[in-house]
Amino acid sequence: MKKILLLFFTFLILTTMAYAETVVFNTKTYKYHKPGCQWANKCTVNCIRIEKKDAIKRGGVPCKVCGG
Secondary structure (H helix, E strand, O other): OHHHHHHHHHHHHHHHHHHOOEEEEEOOOOEEEOOOOHHHHHOOOOEEEEEHHHHHHOOOEEOOOOOO
16 A cells, blocks of 8 residues: 555656746747747747646647757
């Protein structure tokens, strides 16, 4: 039983950490990129840095190159 609880909490923590990452979100196209993505570096006008979970809440979709 303890092992199951430990696995559950580990999964919960890892899932939370995945959504806490910062992405570059294009407010015009609604695509989000990892900060090191070539398209994130090219985006200067409509892009903002926000948390991935907030980009998803705004209707964002991941970049096809970097996977967001």
